Amino acid sequence: MGVDTRTRLVEATHELLWERGYAATSPKDILQRAGAGQGSMYHHFAGKQDLATAALEQSAAVMRADVDVLLASEGSSSERVIAYLERQRDSLRGCRMGRMTYDADVLATPELLHPVAETLQWVVATIARVISRGVEEHEFPTGTDAHQLASMVVATVQGGYVLARAQQDPAAFDAAVAGAAELLRNWSAR
Amino acid sequence: MGVDTRTRLVEATHELLWERGYAATSPKDILQRAGAGQGSMYHHFAGKQDLATAALEQSAAVMRADVDVLLASEGSSSERVIAYLERQRDSLRGCRMGRMTYDADVLATPELLHPVAETLQWVVATIARVISRGVEEHEFPTGTDAHQLASMVVATVQGGYVLARAQQDPAAFDAAVAGAAELLRNWSAR
DNA sequence: GTCTATAACGGGATAGAC
């Protein structure tokens, strides 16, 4: 048995939002990829924005799950954070959530911006908890600002995507996260 | 006497590319902001892409000049790099070059991608030179990978923009660069 | 639930007058 049409529409939108963003994705593109007709989309959803909202919520769920897997790796707090940094995949594709911040239509539409803001905020907070744990266990120095450190870690990944996409070369991403990992190791060894 | 029409067109495009990106900026928007008519644009330029190429080259020049000013601050190598991190302005606006990496039309057009790739590459290399200087002067430990560290610094800024735009709050940017600055100070104190 | 036809609008470019 096949997947139902509504699900295929959300899945196709989810992929296209990641590849091209919101403004650059037309209903026609979505219908083509989903193998559905015009009527199906407007039956299941109020329109492009409504469908994109559903798709973004799915993107958010996938991203949270990915982060959970990376941070659940074996080892100390710093090893877990470094695993988050270094085990990102598809650095040329960029971040499905982060890329939305440069899409004017998303910024102007609260329903679309909301899942993006909330998910990135959640990633920072989640990594900050891992770091705080490391402070409690004296792996990181007392007085470490976990929120600042976690923000820097997430920003390095997000910015690494930008650098890699600009050069069309994953090595630019790798260099940035390697730099961050080195500084983190040094911080935990203080 | 006023500025000539061609210059106003480039300037208006430069602003709009920064605010909205390439795909989301229409010739109509540009003409309106520049106070020019349809004919002027197609007289001075072959079309939207040609005009955008000129505007992006101007954006690149502005960005290089800004970086030069920040890195020319007084002090040690680490102080200069930290000045680059902390004295960024307009964190909600994002980076005029970096934002282009999420614009599909730019990625698909070599003439548009080229100035973006080259400028970001230049920023990384320029910061790497400051760091290398710091290594020579024993401010940073021997064996420091200047390219990796510089990549991480630039990525933190680029990613800081993403985080701040997602939250619509400059504090998210500030937290990321503060984290990076703290780790850098610690690295130079090794 | 899904299809096709159609409409209303804007993007990007061209033509030719002035």
Next chain:
DNA sequence: GTCTATCCCGTTATAGAC
């Protein structure tokens, strides 16, 4: 050099048949 009129096309949505 700059203007206005016009053209072609794609986007987004609606209407109504099946």
